[in-house]
Amino acid sequence: MLKSLFLTALALVIALGGGAGSVWLALDSDFEFDTIEVGDWTAFPTRGTPDADPYSKARFSRTADLLLGRGEGLTFTAKRDSNGFPLSGACSYRLEGPTPPARFWTLYARDEDGRVIDMPGNRAAALHSYAVLRQEDQTIITRVSAHPQPGNWLPVKTGEFLLVLSLYDTAISSSSRIGEVVLPRIVREACDG
Structure with missing residues (x-):
């Protein structure tokens, strides 16, 4: 009797712990279906749309981000440089190359917790x-x-960050040639250092 009660309790703990752990892992990971990688950048074209997978919808509900619809535009993020190292405020980076055709685009940085980096003196970090x-x-x-850097300069703070290009x-947001x-x-x- 005591043995079956213990085994039942153990099975419940494993089931609940494993289920909660897998949900936490799925919601905190960057994996999504229909992910597109372009060089150092990653885009999730179905994020925030009715076509998004259930995990993406749950992640979207948790973060409460304002996402672009499929016809409105596309957002790319980068967490690593061209050598594969995480982006760090202790380093200086050079973004070079073309920007895709768009009526308007923005580039800004987010900290490791996903918050927009704000700079002192009401300077927009974008x-x-x-x-x-x-x-x-x-x-x-x-x-x-x-x-501070000459020319186009995007200020960041120390610590890891990610870049967001919206x-x-x-036309590429709804194109199959993305x-x-x-x-x-x-x-x-x-x-530094």
């Missing part, structure tokens, strides 16, 4: 397509660093 310097061939070079009113898009490379230039 860039947008109407206020960047372009090269003669219409590509951009942007510096991402905790220290393209608004772009894998042919070229996005800026994230090149690590130097690190």
Whole structure:
């Protein structure tokens, strides 16, 4: 009697613990179905749409982000540089290359907890397509660093972060040729210490 009660309790603990653990793992992971990777960047075109998988819908409900619909645009995120190292505020980076055709785009940084990085002095830690310097061939070079940089500079704080590039009113958001898009490379230039 005591043995069967113990085995029943053990089975319940394993079932509840395993179930809760798998849900936590699924909601905290970056895996989603229909993920598109373009160089250093990752996009989730079905995120926030009725076509999204159940885990993506649950993750969206937890974060309460405002996502773009399929016809509104597409958001790319990057957590690593072109060498595969995590992005860190202790390092300086150079984003170089073309931006896809879009009516408007924004580039900003989020901290490791997913919050938008705010800078002292009400300085916006973001860039947008109407206020960047372009090269003669219409590509951009942007510096991402905790220290002031010449030209296009996106300030970040120390600690790990991720970059978010949102393209608004772009044809690639509903195109099957999204894998042919070229996005800026994230090149690590130097690190403190």
